[in-house]
Amino acid sequence: AQKVTQAQTEISVVEKEDVTLDCVYETRDTTYYLFWYKQPPSGELVFLIRRNSFDEQNEISGRYSWNFQKSTSSFNFTITASQVVDSAVYFCALWVRAGKSTFGDGTTLTVKP
Amino acid sequence: NAGVTQTPKFRVLKTGQSMTLLCAQDMNHEYMYWYRQDPGMGLRLIHYSVGEGTTAKGEVPDGYNVSRLKKQNFLLGLESAAPSQTSVYFCASRPGLSKLAGGSQFFGPGTRLTVL
Numbered sequence: 001a002q003k004v005t006q007a008q009t010e011i012s013v014v015e016k017e018d019v020t021l022d023c024v025y026e027t028r029d030t031t032y033y034l035f036w037y038k039q040p041p042s043g044e045l046v047f048l049i050r051r052n053s054f055d056e057q058n059e060i061s062g063r064y065s066w067n068f069q070k071s072t073s074s075f076n077f078t079i080t081a082s083q084v085v086d087s088a089v090y091f092c093a094l095w096v097r098a099g100k101s102t103f104g105d106g107t108t109l110t111v112k113p
Numbered sequence: 114n115a116g117v118t119q120t121p122k123f124r125v126l127k128t129g130q131s132m133t134l135l136c137a138q139d140m141n142h143e144y145m146y147w148y149r150q151d152p153g154m155g156l157r158l159i160h161y162s163v164g165e166g167t168t169a170k171g172e173v174p175d176g177y178n179v180s181r182l183k184k185q186n187f188l189l190g191l192e193s194a195a196p197s198q199t200s201v202y203f204c205a206s207r208p209g210l211s212k213l214a215g216g217s218q219f220f221g222p223g224t225r226l227t228v229l
Contacts, residue, residue, distance in 0.1 A: 006155075035218065045203065045220040091155055095207075095218075099144055099163040100171065105155040 002027040004094050006104035013082050014112050021077045021107045023092030029053075034068065034075045035093040039106070045091075051075065082111045115139055119204050119221035126194045126228045134189040134224050136204030142219070143209040145187035146171075147179060149200040150223075156203060162187055194228045201225050 003026040013019045025034065036048040049059060051068050059066050063080045079086055092104045120135040136145060143164050148156040148171075158171030162181040176198060178190045187206075191198060204221040 037220075043201070044222055047218060047220075050218075093156075099161055099169065101146060101158055101161070102172075103148075103155040103157070 004104035117221040142206035
C-alpha cells in the first residue's frame with residue numbers, strides 16, 4: 001500500500017517569511033515519482049515539480065525549493081520570502097510504476113500581508 | 114492543443130439519476146485518471162487506466178464505472194447518483210513511464226457535481 005502524509009493541515013505566515021511544507025510518503029515500489037501541486041482558490045491544479053526515486057538532487061526554482069530525502073521518505077517544499085499570491089492549498093503526490101497515484105490531504109497556506 | 118478537457122463543467126442531479134462525465138486528452142497519453150475532491154480534502158483516486166481498453170480500481174471505486182474505449186477518452190459513469198457523490202471531479206493524464214521524464218502530469222479543470 002502507498003500513502004502520503006502532509007501533517008500540516010494549515011499554515012499561516014506573514015508576507016516575506018519563509019515557510020516549509022512537509023511531505024512524508026510510503027511505498028514498497030523502488031521506482032516512483034513525487035510531485036507537488038498548487039491549488040489556488042480558483043480550483044485548478046497547477047503542477048510545480050516532479051522528482052523520480054533515483055534523483056535525490058535538491059532543486060531550486062526562484063523562491064521555491066524542494067528537499068528530497070529517501071532515507072527519511074520525505075519530499076519537503078520551501079517557499080522563501082512568501083507572498084500573498086502563494087496562498088493556496090498545496091498537495092504532495094506519489095505515483096508508482098503500476099500507474100496508481102496517491103495524494104496527500106493538502107496543506108492550506110495563508111500568507112498575510 | 115487543448116490538453117485535458119472535461120465535460121460538463123457543472124451538473125446538478127437528483128438522487129437516483131445517472132450521468133457520464135467525459136474526459137478527453139489530445140496529447141496521446143497512455144495513462145488517464147479520475148479523482149474526486151471533497152471539500153477540505155485531497156484528491157482520491159476513483160479509477161484509472163494504463164492504456165486503451167484497460168481500467169483499474171483506485172481508492173474509492175464504489176458507485177462508479179469507467180470505460181476507455183479510445184485512447185484519448187476516459188468516461189466516468191454514475192449509474193444511480195447519491196448525495197455522497199457530491200464532489201468536484203478531476204481527470205488527469207500522463208505519458209508512459211519511458212516518456213515521463215520529458216513531460217508532466219496534466220489535469221483537467223474539474224467538474225462540479227451536486228446530487229440533491
